[in-house]
Structure formats: structure tokens, C-alpha cells
Amino acid sequence: MSEPQRMPFVESLLEAAAQARLPGSNIGWLDAARRENLEAFAAAGLPDTRMEAWKYTALRALGQRRFAPGDAQASSRDVDAAALALPGVDGPALVFVNGVFRADLSRLETLPAGLNLRPLSQALQGDAEPLRFALSRHYREGGDVFARLNAALAGDGVVLQVAAGVKIAQPVQLVFVGAPAEGDLAWHVRHVIELGEGAELAVVEHHLATAAHQHLGTQVMDIVLRKGAQLRHVTLQDAAEGSTLVRHNSVQLDAQAQAMLYVLELGGSLVRHDLHATLAGDQSRLDTRGVFVLQGRQHIDTQMAIRHQALNTASESVWRGVADGRSRGVIRGAIVVAQGADGSDASLSSKNLLLSGQAEIDTKPELEIYADEVKAAHGATVGQLDERSLFYLRSRGIPLTEARSMLTAAFCRAVFDSLPDENLREHLYQQLMAHLPSA
Secondary structure, eight states: OOHHHHSHHHHHHHHHHHHOOOTTTTOHHHHHHHHHHHHHHHHHOSOOTTSGGGTTOOOHHHHTOOOEEOOTTGGGOOOOGGGGOBTTBOSOEEEEETTEEOTTTOBOSSOOTTEEEEEHHHHTTSOOGGGHHHHTOOOOSTTOHHHHHHHHHOOEEEEEEEOTTOBOOSOEEEEEEEOOOSSOEEEEEEEEEEEOTTOEEEEEEEEEESSOOOOEEEEEEEEEEOTTOEEEEEEEEOOOTTOEEEEEEEEEEOTTOEEEEEEEEOOOSEEEEEEEEEEOSTTOEEEEEEEEEEOTTOEEEEEEEEEEOSTTOEEEEEEEEEEOTTOEEEEEEEEEEOTTOTTOEEEEEEEEEEOSTTOEEEEEEEEEEOSSSOEEEEEEEEEOOOHHHHHHHHHTTOOHHHHHHHHHHHHHHGGGTTOSOHHHHHHHHHHHHHHSOOO
């Protein structure tokens, strides 16, 4: 037995795989993909900080933990449906509790014409061939250990398809609830989202907890936008304080497609978000907006890889980070303008605030250009609140704590100003304010 397999983390997940009875286990190509990814996970184990993709995130403590597979009681666990509601988001919804689909909490009764929305477990019972390209993927990059694990063990998730030319008026809500259970659980969800030519859709992804727990959750989401499609995707991550959450999202944009991604990272103990985007078609555009707010000993690591490989493509990424206590934030943005992607316009801005002398934020912008007539820019800063602004507010009679909160909130709020849904935008602001340090 190799050294990585002796790690309690790896051992426990391999034991879970041996016991698993996953949907679609009678589909040959899916079984093969699961087996190949599991073998790659077992052989490599968890990466260490010598690997560039994990340079700032140590997994030694996670490697010593064991996780039980699944949650046999998830389908009956008590969840307050009101806690899942978001202002202005009352359209179709899929809800999962510890990775298990909950039909009683979901809203699938009256789907609009042109929208196909169902849990992956149900989709695999029918014709699974349209999902083959996404689900048979083999993750070969050294840092993709959790994507491999997810590909091997995901038993459910979301299948969302919008027909060509269809514009869905109401946002689709995807909810992932962490609930306490006996012991620490590992759950895995896999999502496939495709918008046909000229289709339009808004998705709101919400991670939350009913109470404290220390589960591990992994998520892999593959998004494909066909010619002229438009997607707005908002993620509110407020997982349990002691939980570990790893998300791996891939976005492919065909010609003239547009994606607008908003991310607010608030919860979790160890959180990792990998975003891989390919602007594959001429005149496609990607915009990302993100904020993370950290306290205590939280650790959140965001890794973006954006590749321009067609003519006249554009991407703009604007991210803000706030760290207090002994927390640590990581933001890496790698932009590649490939040969032949002439006329591309790419920019990345990462600005960060340290509210404690023991907090740390590592930001690493990267830019590679192999094309002509390109506009590209990147910038990253890490600093503290402006003393002159603090002095000005205090001179107007505002207490120091309130002045610090006001300035920090203003620093973050601008990231979401372009979100058109006013009710949801205000809710994100309120959640952000609630997580800002009070002293």
C-alpha cells in the first residue's frame, strides 16, 4: 500500500467507495470513469504545498481526518424551509441536504417551457448518453484531487438544460444544506448546466447550514453556453463554521456567449474554489465579481484560470478580500491569451484588506499573452483601512468600530453594484455586513 493510501483521509474515502451504491452503476462508460478517477485519487493522495496549485493551502490536518460515507437520514432530517428562502428568488429550486436530494423542499411542480431541471440521480435512470461528455471526464492535473474524488463518488447533483432561444424569467435556485449527523460525513455533488443558442438564465447557488458540523463537501459543476447564450450566476457561500467545502467549476463560452458570475464567500473553515473558464468562441465575454470575508482561523482559497482562445473575447474580474483574526485568504488569477486570440481584452483586479496583524492574504495575478492587438491588465493590493478616512469619520462623532465597519462595507459593496436583482443584491449586502468584524 502506497504512502498516500495510509493517510486516514484517503483510507476513509476509499472505504466509502467500496461501500457505495451509486446511481448509474449499470452504465459502462460511467463506471469506467468513476474507477479511473478513484484510482488516480488513491495513487496521488492529497497534494502538499510543494505543488504550485496548493502552495498557500496546507492539507496536512485534513489528511489526518476520517469521513463517513453519505447520510442515511438525510431524506428525513428536519430542515426549516423558511431558512432556504432568498428575497426575490421564488422560482424553480433543487434542494440537497448533506448531498441527498430533497423533493419535499424543492420546487419542481411547474417548470417553464424549455427548462429541463432534475436531480442527476433521476437523469441517470433515463437516457444518460447526453451527459457522457461531462461525466466521463478524467482529471489529470496534479491539483485536481478533489475533482477526481467527486467524479468517483458523486451520487447526485443537478442537471439543468435550457432549450435554444428560451429566456427563463425566474432565477433557478440550487440549495446545498449541511446538517449535523453522527460523525463527520463526506458528500459529493456533480452538476451539468447547458444553455442552448440564444438562451438566457439566472442561477442562484446557496450553501448554508442548519447547525454546526465538520462535514466535507465537494462539488463539480460543468457549464456550457452555446452561441449567444447569457448566464448570470450568483453564489452565496455560508457553510458551517467547521466545515470543509471544495468547489470546482468549469465554464465554456461559445461565440457571443456571456457569463456574469458573482461570488460571496462567508462561511466554512477550509474552503477552496477552482474556477476554470474558456472563452472558446469569437466575441464571448466573462465577468466575475467576488468577495470573501474571513474571521477567526478561516481559510478560503480561490483559484481562477481564464483562457482566451478566440477572436475579440473579453474578461473582467474584480475581487475583494477582507481578513481578520488569524484567518488566511488566497486569490490567484491566471489569464492566458492563446495564439490566435487576437483582439482580446482581459483584466483582473484584486484588492484586499487586513483588519488584524495576524491575518494574511496572498494574491497572485498571472498573465500570459501569445496573441496580437491585445489589451490586458492586472493588479493586486493588500493593505489596511485608510487612516485618513477613519480620522474623518471619527471627527464626525462616529465611533471607531462603526467607522471601521462602514469603510470595510463600502470597500466590498461596490463589487455587487452591477447585480440587477435589487432584492438579492440588498440581501447579499446584509449578509456581508453581518459577517464583518464587530470590533
